Amino acid sequence: MRPFRLLVLLPLFAALTWTADLRAQRAQPPRPTVTVAFLGLGDDPRWQRWETYANLELREAMDPADGARVAMRDARIVGRVLGVDFDLEVRRAKDLEALRGAFEELAASGVRYFLVDLDGPDLAAFVAPYRDREVLFFNVSAYDDELRGEKCQANLLHTIPSLRMLADGLSQYLAHQGWHRILVLQGPDPEDAEIAQVFAVSARRFGNRVVEVRQFLPTHDPRSREQNNVRLLTTGVDYDVVFVADHRGEFGRRVPYATVLARPVISMTEHGPTIGLQPSAWHWASERFGSPQLNQRFERQVDHRRRMRDADFAAWAAVRQLLEAMMKAKSADFAAVRDALLAPDARLDVYKGVPASFRPWDRQMRQPIVLHTHNAVIDYAPLPQFLHQFNVLDTLGVDEPDTACRL
Amino acid sequence: MIPRAAPVLAALLLAVPQAVQAGAQGLVYVSNEKSDNITVLDPAQDHRVVATIPTCGRPRDMEWDPEKRFIYVACADDNEIGIVDVEKMEQVDAIPYIEEPEAFEFDHAFRRLFVSNEEDAALSVVDLETREVIAWVEVGEEPEGVLVTPDDRQIWVTSEAANLVHVIDGETYEVIADIPVGTRPRRFAMTPDGREVWVSCELAGRVDIIDTETLTVKESISFLPRGFRPEQVTPVDVLITKDGSRAYVALGRANHVAVVDVKSREILKYILTGNRVWGLTLTKDETVLYAANGLSDDVSIIDTATLTNVKSVPVGQIPYKVLIRE
Numbered sequence: 001m002r003p004f005r006l007l008v009l010l011p012l013f014a015a016l017t018w019t020a021d022l023r024a025q026r027a028q029p030p031r032p033t034v035t036v037a038f039l040g041l042g043d044d045p046r047w048q049r050w051e052t053y054a055n056l057e058l059r060e061a062m063d064p065a066d067g068a069r070v071a072m073r074d075a076r077i078v079g080r081v082l083g084v085d086f087d088l089e090v091r092r093a094k095d096l097e098a099l100r101g102a103f104e105e106l107a108a109s110g111v112r113y114f115l116v117d118l119d120g121p122d123l124a125a126f127v128a129p130y131r132d133r134e135v136l137f138f139n140v141s142a143y144d145d146e147l148r149g150e151k152c153q154a155n156l157l158h159t160i161p162s163l164r165m166l167a168d169g170l171s172q173y174l175a176h177q178g179w180h181r182i183l184v185l186q187g188p189d190p191e192d193a194e195i196a197q198v199f200a201v202s203a204r205r206f207g208n209r210v211v212e213v214r215q216f217l218p219t220h221d222p223r224s225r226e227q228n229n230v231r232l233l234t235t236g237v238d239y240d241v242v243f244v245a246d247h248r249g250e251f252g253r254r255v256p257y258a259t260v261l262a263r264p265v266i267s268m269t270e271h272g273p274t275i276g277l278q279p280s281a282w283h284w285a286s287e288r289f290g291s292p293q294l295n296q297r298f299e300r301q302v303d304h305r306r307r308m309r310d311a312d313f314a315a316w317a318a319v320r321q322l323l324e325a326m327m328k329a330k331s332a333d334f335a336a337v338r339d340a341l342l343a344p345d346a347r348l349d350v351y352k353g354v355p356a357s358f359r360p361w362d363r364q365m366r367q368p369i370v371l372h373t374h375n376a377v378i379d380y381a382p383l384p385q386f387l388h389q390f391n392v393l394d395t396l397g398v399d400e401p402d403t404a405c406r407l
Numbered sequence: 408m409i410p411r412a413a414p415v416l417a418a419l420l421l422a423v424p425q426a427v428q429a430g431a432q433g434l435v436y437v438s439n440e441k442s443d444n445i446t447v448l449d450p451a452q453d454h455r456v457v458a459t460i461p462t463c464g465r466p467r468d469m470e471w472d473p474e475k476r477f478i479y480v481a482c483a484d485d486n487e488i489g490i491v492d493v494e495k496m497e498q499v500d501a502i503p504y505i506e507e508p509e510a511f512e513f514d515h516a517f518r519r520l521f522v523s524n525e526e527d528a529a530l531s532v533v534d535l536e537t538r539e540v541i542a543w544v545e546v547g548e549e550p551e552g553v554l555v556t557p558d559d560r561q562i563w564v565t566s567e568a569a570n571l572v573h574v575i576d577g578e579t580y581e582v583i584a585d586i587p588v589g590t591r592p593r594r595f596a597m598t599p600d601g602r603e604v605w606v607s608c609e610l611a612g613r614v615d616i617i618d619t620e621t622l623t624v625k626e627s628i629s630f631l632p633r634g635f636r637p638e639q640v641t642p643v644d645v646l647i648t649k650d651g652s653r654a655y656v657a658l659g660r661a662n663h664v665a666v667v668d669v670k671s672r673e674i675l676k677y678i679l680t681g682n683r684v685w686g687l688t689l690t691k692d693e694t695v696l697y698a699a700n701g702l703s704d705d706v707s708i709i710d711t712a713t714l715t716n717v718k719s720v721p722v723g724q725i726p727y728k729v730l731i732r733e
Contacts, residue, residue: 073528073548074547074548074568074569076528076545077528077545077546077547077548077566077569077571077585078547078569080582080585081571081585081587290549290567290591293525293549293567293568296507296525296526297548300526320568324570327569327570327571327587328587330587347590347610347611348590349567349568349570349590349591349610353638353660354638355590355610355638392636392638
């Protein structure tokens with residue numbers, strides 16, 4: 001190390017070597033550092049404040065990197081046990097091209113673990129060229145089933161649930177309640193169509209039935225009243241429950257209590273506000289399985305500005321799983337960590353009761369789904385009566401015999 | 408020279424032991440995490456609820472002072488250890504500024520309090536006289552169970568999130584060892600010979616047995632009562648009898664207490680309890696085992712001779728820990 005200290009004199013290198021130098025001085029001999037990178041886009045519209053007419057806030061601004069930061073606190077002790085230091089490197093680039101530059105630079109400096117915070121299409125495009133690289137990517141915010149299906153890849157792990165897992169959690173609850181007949185109100189966007197389609201497949205799997213799909217339009221135009229008036233949209237057919245496929249959450253928030261029949265309203269969105277009963281990876285009001293502790297740690301991390309949401313949870317879980325795998329492997333060696341992470345007998349605590357593990361066939365993290373309203377957790381899926389020959393968590397999402405993923 | 412108040416004083420002093428004697432076994436105190444109180448049961452009256460004592464917010468672990476006059480109770484929502492006078496049936500004092508306390512222990516001289524401190528991922532050592540934090544040891548996230556060895560020379564702490572057991576020197580407060588154990592370690596029990604520490608691993612569904620010489624896990628006992636799935640088996644509290652022959656393990660969502668023969672590691676029986684059984688306490692003569700059921704808001708009373716649950720008593724919301732005054 002000593003000759004390198006001379007470089008401190010050179011202003012160009014000063015900033016680069018300073019931190020490394022300090023660290024070397026503090027710990028003798030110098031400990032290796034394991035860096036976990038978080039990659040995303042700087043102006044990701046998913047994380048901006050969601051506003052509607054008259055500045056009403058539908059959802060606060062967020063940054064899923066906060067979840068990773070919470071998990072990095074655990075790294076101190078894991079580091080003490082393994083004799084390594086951990087670092088989180090958050091890079092938000094202006095576009096995918098710039099993000100590739102950041103990735104190559106980090107990879108060249110030896111970084112192997114990348115949390116990638118991109119929407120489905122961007123994520124698929126971003127990771128595809130790196131299929132054979134000796135790195136691990138963690139999808140922390142894209143629910144698209146396609147990423148676990150045709151577009152899966154062996155070094156892409158998903159800690160965020162798939163849309164299908166959310167839908168299956170909800171469908172189990174409907175079957176459990178005996179609410180088998182569903183009226184679907186579907187919005188005009190392709191995202192709404194995808195939500196409705198995934199939900200319909202899931203409904204069939206659990207013996208529920210979509211009685212009708214009706215298109216709504218977010219307009220006040222009286223000529224479109226059949227499509228913008230909730231009473232007209234919910235009349236002339238019988239159903240047990242109304243499912244709203246509205247990824248913006250703007251129309252849907254006024255559906256509960258406005259239906260012609262007195263029926264509960266349920267929904268499913270990716271990052272949007274809660275409408276009625278909704279399935280999610282995480283919820284701030286969860287009282288069980290130690291989740292209050294994680295929520296409190298998260299809220300302290302963000303100075304109580306906001307509450308933990310799905311993508312925060314997924315980023316937290318990715319770092320947590322990595323640390324856990326290193327503890328299990330008793331090493332920070334890449335191959336050993338990867339094997340421990342994907343081990344079939346892994347039991348990773350994700351504060352939702354049933355321990356999580358990664359599915360070998362599509363690299364999705366199995367996990368319970370939280371069923372909640374805007375301020376209360378109603379239940380957790382899988383519900384007790386849904387059983388599986390290998391793992392009850394595989395009652396949620398695409399199971400091995402049905403997967404389109406070829407690793 | 409005897410002051411006039413002496414007879415009154417004597418009467419007051421006499422009153423204390425009398426109250427202790429009331430009931431063959433003494434009253435039973437149950438902390439209720441969600442209703443912020445302690446339920447008092449009288450075994451002499453068929454475990455009828457005789458009082459409810461309001462406490463600080465989210466009371467969890469409880470310990471007696473040496474005279475069993477005061478209950479120290481960890482209140483996670485009020486960041487303090489409340490002190491409840493069981494004669495007055497009220498909280499009379501508190502040790503403040505302890506962030507989110509969950510489990511704690513005293514040393515055997517009753518001079519120091521060791522409390523796991525969730526917010527800072529640390530074990531705090533509090534001087535009971537000055538009430539000041541005299542030491543602070545960095546441990547893994549969500550520290551929970553605390554064990555003080557009988558000679559006060561070591562303090563053991565679990566870290567639920569880091570899946571570690573930390574062994575800390577009782578004098579210098581240096582970390583002696585970080586021992587990797589099963590997922591979500593919760594509570595400890597030490598065998599009377601001091602050779603083994605049993606630690607419950609909630610999400611691994613097992614108890615890991617740590618050799619106190621080598622400070623490594625030498626054996627594990629997994630539990631699976633009939634009709635339950637492995638993920639429902641979530642052990643929390645663990646007790647070992649004074650003669651070191653038998654262990655009781657509360658199996659959480661598997662709604663049973665496991666009875667283990669310590670020597671052979673054989674599981675002798677699973678005793679049916681209420682939902683999510685966790686806090687366990689034995690009477691002094693070890694004939695009765697109380698088990699707090701966190702999700703059915705009741706306490707199971709188990710006869711240890713027949714190993715059967717003889718009665719369930721409704722208490723407050725989310726009962727956590729049971730103490731007996733005897």
